[in-house]
Amino acid sequence: MAVVGDLALMGTKIKLTDKFEKRVFGVPLSSSTRFSFSHVKNLDVRKLRTAVRAVMQVEKIQSSGELKEGSLGFDVVSERELKENGFLGLRKTKLVCTIGPACSSIDELEKLAIAGMNVARLNMCHNSREWHQDVIRKIKKLNQEKGYCVSVMIDTEGNQIQVDHGSSSSVKAEEDSIWYFTTEKFEGSRPFTIQANYEGFSEGVNSGDEIVIDGGMATFEVIEKVGNGLRCKCTDPGLLLPRAKLSFWRDGKLLGRDYDLPTLSTKDWSDIVFGISEDIDFIAVSFVKDAEPITHLRDYLSTTSSKAIKVLAKIESLESLRRLEEIVEASDGIMIARGDLGVEIPLEQIPSVQKDITYVCRQLNKPVIVASQLLESMVEYPTPTRAEVADVSEVVRQYADALMLSGESAIGSYGMKALSVLRTTSTRMEQSCREESRQTLLHQRKLGASLPDQIAEQICHCAVEMADNLGVDAIFVYTRHGKMASLLSRNRPNPPIFAFTNDNSTQMALNLQWGVTPLLTDLSDDMEGNVKKTVELIKAKGMIKKDDAILVVSDIIPISTARTIFQSIQVMTIT
Ligand SMILES: Nc1ncnc2c1ncn2[C@@H]1O[C@H](COP(=O)(O)OP(=O)(O)O)[C@@H](O)[C@H]1O
Ligand SMILES: C=C(OP(=O)(O)O)C(=O)O
Ligand SMILES: [K+]
Ligand SMILES: [Mg+2]
Numbered sequence: 001m002a003v004v005g006d007l008a009l010m011g012t013k014i015k016l017t018d019k020f021e022k023r024v025f026g027v028p029l030s031s032s033t034r035f036s037f038s039h040v041k042n043l044d045v046r047k048l049r050t051a052v053r054a055v056m057q058v059e060k061i062q063s064s065g066e067l068k069e070g071s072l073g074f075d076v077v078s079e080r081e082l083k084e085n086g087f088l089g090l091r092k093t094k095l096v097c098t099i100g101p102a103c104s105s106i107d108e109l110e111k112l113a114i115a116g117m118n119v120a121r122l123n124m125c126h127n128s129r130e131w132h133q134d135v136i137r138k139i140k141k142l143n144q145e146k147g148y149c150v151s152v153m154i155d156t157e158g159n160q161i162q163v164d165h166g167s168s169s170s171v172k173a174e175e176d177s178i179w180y181f182t183t184e185k186f187e188g189s190r191p192f193t194i195q196a197n198y199e200g201f202s203e204g205v206n207s208g209d210e211i212v213i214d215g216g217m218a219t220f221e222v223i224e225k226v227g228n229g230l231r232c233k234c235t236d237p238g239l240l241l242p243r244a245k246l247s248f249w250r251d252g253k254l255l256g257r258d259y260d261l262p263t264l265s266t267k268d269w270s271d272i273v274f275g276i277s278e279d280i281d282f283i284a285v286s287f288v289k290d291a292e293p294i295t296h297l298r299d300y301l302s303t304t305s306s307k308a309i310k311v312l313a314k315i316e317s318l319e320s321l322r323r324l325e326e327i328v329e330a331s332d333g334i335m336i337a338r339g340d341l342g343v344e345i346p347l348e349q350i351p352s353v354q355k356d357i358t359y360v361c362r363q364l365n366k367p368v369i370v371a372s373q374l375l376e377s378m379v380e381y382p383t384p385t386r387a388e389v390a391d392v393s394e395v396v397r398q399y400a401d402a403l404m405l406s407g408e409s410a411i412g413s414y415g416m417k418a419l420s421v422l423r424t425t426s427t428r429m430e431q432s433c434r435e436e437s438r439q440t441l442l443h444q445r446k447l448g449a450s451l452p453d454q455i456a457e458q459i460c461h462c463a464v465e466m467a468d469n470l471g472v473d474a475i476f477v478y479t480r481h482g483k484m485a486s487l488l489s490r491n492r493p494n495p496p497i498f499a500f501t502n503d504n505s506t507q508m509a510l511n512l513q514w515g516v517t518p519l520l521t522d523l524s525d526d527m528e529g530n531v532k533k534t535v536e537l538i539k540a541k542g543m544i545k546k547d548d549a550i551l552v553v554s555d556i557i558p559i560s561t562a563r564t565i566f567q568s569i570q571v572m573t574i575t
Helices: 017-025 045-063 076-085 106-114 129-146 266-277 292-304 316-324 325-330 338-344 347-363 387-397 416-438 450-471 483-491 504-510 526-542
Strands: 095-099 119-121 151-155 162-164 171-175 178-182 193-196 209-213 218-226 231-238 238-240 244-250 284-285 312-314 333-337 368-371 402-405 474-478 499-501 516-520 551-555 565-573
Touching: 017 316, 095 565, 106 129, 106 474, 119 129, 129 151, 129 266, 151 266, 162 316, 162 347, 171 368, 209 231, 218 474, 238 338, 244 284, 266 292, 266 338, 266 474, 284 292, 292 312, 292 325, 312 316, 316 325, 325 347, 333 338, 338 347, 347 368, 387 402, 387 416, 402 416, 450 474, 450 483, 450 565, 474 483, 474 526, 483 516, 483 551, 483 565, 499 504, 504 516, 526 551, 526 565
Parallel strands: 095 119, 095 402, 119 151, 151 284, 178 193, 284 312, 312 333, 333 368, 368 402, 474 499, 474 551, 499 516
Antiparallel strands: 162 193, 162 244, 171 238, 178 231, 209 218, 209 244, 218 231, 551 565
16 A cells, blocks of 8 residues: 555645654654655655544545445445436335344355345343344454445343253143242253243242243243242143243233343343443343333433433333333333233234324334244245245334334244345335325324424425425435435335434434435535535445436534524436
C-alpha cells in the first residue's frame, strides 16, 4: 500500500515516504502502510499533516468495513436483491435465524447471510460462552470483510421452571402409571421420578390439580403432596422429553403462577455484560412478567454501553399477556415466543393472541417478531407442511416485522431451505397484500405528545399515502436515530424505505424493521447535499434510472443551528 489518496486540500496528488512520516507526524503509522513522497511543491507541513490525517481517517473507516467510499454502506444482499427484483420486489419482512451447531461454521453463517438472514439469534440457554463468542465474531467478520449486514441478538435463559427425568432420550408415560415429581437433586435417572429445578415449583398446588407437560405432550393428575414433591397419576399418556416445561390447571383453568423469581437471573446479567463487550445489537429478555426488568435493563444499557443496544421483551407467559401494553411501551420491540406461550396457554388461543400482540405492537410502533415452530417439520424434512406455509403467510399478512427460525436453523439439516421458504412465502404474501391494498386498513393510534413528535408522525403518515398514491419507486429517509424510518415503516408503504444514517447502531437496529433497508453513510447539515450525494451514488450503481420517482423524507437537526428541526417531504424524478 503506497498511495495516500488524492489530497484535495493540497491541490496535488502526493505520496509520502517513510522518512517523511516520522519527521512530520512523529508517530509511527500502521506497519502495513508505506509512503513515498513526490511531486509536492511549496510544501506547507501543517496543511499536509491535516490533509493526510483526514485521508487516514477515511482509510481506517474503510478497512473496518464501516463505510466503503462510494459504496453507500449498501449491504451486498440488499444490493443483489434490488438488482434482481427491482424496488417493489424487495422483501419487506425481516428474517431472524437461531444459530446452533448446524449452522455455526463461517461457511454456513455466510450461506444464511446470503439467503437473507437479517438477524442472528443466540439462545443463551444452550452451549458455552466461548461458543457464542466465536459465532458473534464470525458474524462481525463476515459483515466487515464481505459486506453483509447481519445484526446479532442474544436471548436470555431466564428463570424457567423445568422438569427432567434424567435420561438423555425421551421417556414414555403410560396411562395410570404413578410418577413422583421431586426437587431432590440426584445424578442420573430413577424409575418414574421427575426432577424439578426449583424448590417452590409445587407451591399452591392441590391434589386434584392437573400437570400438563409441554403444552399437551402428557398430562398428570396430582394425587398428593409429599414435602415439596408431588405424587401424580398419568391421565393422558405421552412422551416426556429431557428438560420439559409444565403448567398447572384447576377445574379446566390455567393456574397463573408467580414464582417470585427475578426475570433476569445472575447468569442472564453476566450474559448481558458479555453481550455488551461483544458489541451485540439486540437483547431479547425471556419470561418477562411486567415492564420493570425491561426499564431496568434499558437504564443499565444507557449508562454502560456506548451503543444503543435494543431491548426486546419476549411474550411467553400468562403474566406477560396480562400486562401486554405496559411491556410493549417499555421495550424497543417484542418477540411472540409461541413455544413457551403454547405451554402456558391453551394452544387454540395462540392464533388470536398472536394477532392481538401484533396489533398492539403496530399501534405503539414497536417491531414484532413471530417466533417458534414456523417450519418445525423442516428440522427433519426438506419440505414444509402446507399448514406451516399457511402459518407463515398469515404472519406476513398480519404485517409482523420479522419471522424467526429456531430448531430449523439451529439443529436441522435444512436450515438454508427453511430460510428460503420464509423468503419466498413472505415475498408472495407481501405482493398480494399490496394488490389488495391491505395496509389502508391499518388503524394508527396517535403516539406523540410533543408537537415535533406529532409533526414527524403526520409527515410519515402523509408521505406513505403520497408514495402509494403516486406509485413512487422508493422512499428515501435521512435519519440519525431511526425514528423517522420506523414511523414510515409503521404505515407499511408499497415502495421500499431506504434509511440513510450515519450511526452504525441505528443501521443495525433498523435491520428488524419491516420494509426498511438501512444504509450507513455520512450525513451533513446540508440536506440538499445529502439527497444529491446519495441519489448520485445510487444512480452510479445502476440502481435507479431516468424517470424513476423517489419520495424523500428528512428530519435532520443541524448541529450548527440547534433547536431548528427540518422535517420535509419532497418528490423527485430522476433525470
Ligand atoms: N447454541 C446452541 N447450541 C446447541 N444447541 C442449540 C443452540 N441453540 C439452539 N440449540 C438447539 O436448537 C433447539 C431449538 O432452539 P430454541 O428454540 O432456541 O431453544 P429451546 O428449544 O430451548 O426453546 C434447542 O432445543 C437446542 O436443541
Ligand atoms: C422463542 C422462544 O423462547 P426459547 O426458545 O428461548 O424458549 C419460545 O418459547 O418460543
Ligand atoms: K432463551
Ligand atoms: Mg421460550
